Amino acid sequence: MKLLSIDKNGTYILGVKTEEGIIDMEEALKEVPSQDLTSDVMDVIRGGQERLASLQNYINNLDRSNKTYVLNEETIEWGPSVTRPNKIICVGLNYRKHADETNAPYPKMPILFNKFNNTLTGHKKDIAIPKVTDKLDYEVELAVIIGKKAKYVSEDEALNYVFGYSTSNDLSARDLQLKTPQWLPGKSCDDFSPLGPYLVSADEVREPNNLSLKTIVNGEVRQESNTSDMIFSCAEIISYISDHMTLEPGDIILTGTPEGVVLGYPEEKQVYLKPGDVVTVEVENLGKLENKFKKE
Structure with missing residues (x-):
């Protein structure tokens, strides 16, 4: 399934x-109530495969001709595909050719480094370039969304703990990032983690380490690669992180x-x-995530 968040005046609706x-x-639940479901994407993630089913x-079984709750994708306001993660954990220098170029x-x-919920924003949202940076960079990334509590998980079992995947842009203020050995200031400014447009359930992504990625800036292709170039696979990353901290449903890993x-x-x-500038980042089968940048 492809899930998403609709931004209704700051409230995120599934x-x-x-x-x-x-x-x-x-709107659908108002007309066709369900005891099992709510309009919160986090409830679906925490409910796992049973809730997803x-x-x-x-x-x-829903009447999808009903225009009260069936919306045109072009008219909605998008929120981040995951709205309230417990953790946002990022992996640096995880592609061979990226390490080579730097x-x-x-x-x-x-x-590993972390970001916070203030960095989350959605597809088509304008992002203000902070006045404290002159070197804002783009980074297309595969985002892994955890679906079950995970601690000391083996690599062989790691992908079984994934709820789904999203496209992400790990925006990075390079001048702030490189001022100190800790990358936090350059990674955690407001709206520095656009995520979406969709949260795609894991059953639709058979092999997360064989997906094409692309970044386009003002119509020019800047990044074009494949997740097969990762130094550490998604399974290795999940296993490694789970050895050091408990992963919770809804946690985001930027790979x-x-x-x-x-x-x-x-x-x-x-x-x-x-x-x-308009930046579009894309991961195969997960959708194109577009944001326009503006002066703060």
Whole structure:
């Protein structure tokens, strides 16, 4: 299934993508109540496969010609595909060619850092470039969304703990990021983790380490790669993180970015994001995530 969040004046409502349009679950449940379901995407994630199956059954039996709750995708306001994660954990330097372009050695274990909920925003949302940076960079990433509590999970079992996947843009203020050994200031400004448009259930993504990725800036392709270039696979990352902390349903793991970021260009060719730029990041089967940038 493809789930999403509809932003209704700052309140995020569960949406479901169908051939007929986007099902607004708040409006649908008013007309066709269900004891098993709510209009909150986090409830679906925490309910796991059983809740997902209930939602699929509900959608299958719903009158999808009803325009009260079947919306045109072009008219909705998008929220982040996951709205209230307990944790946002990111992996740095996890693509071989990206490490090569930044002259960094391949890490011997995953390099982890964190972001916070203030960084989450949705598809088609304008993002203000913070006045404290002159070097804002894009990073297309595969986001892994945890579906079950995970602690000391083996690599063989790790993908069984995944609820689904999303496209993400791990925005990075390079001048802030590189001021100190800790990357936090350059990674956690407001709206620095657009996520979506969809949360695609894991059953629709058979092999997360064989997905194409792309970034387009103002119509120009800047990043084009495949998750097969990861140094640490999704399963390895989940297992490694679960050895150090308990992963909870709804936790987001951003798995790293491939080559083609501005930081990887020779200094004389580095042109960072500026107001008016439009960035589209895409992961195969997960949808295109587009944001326009503006002055703060």
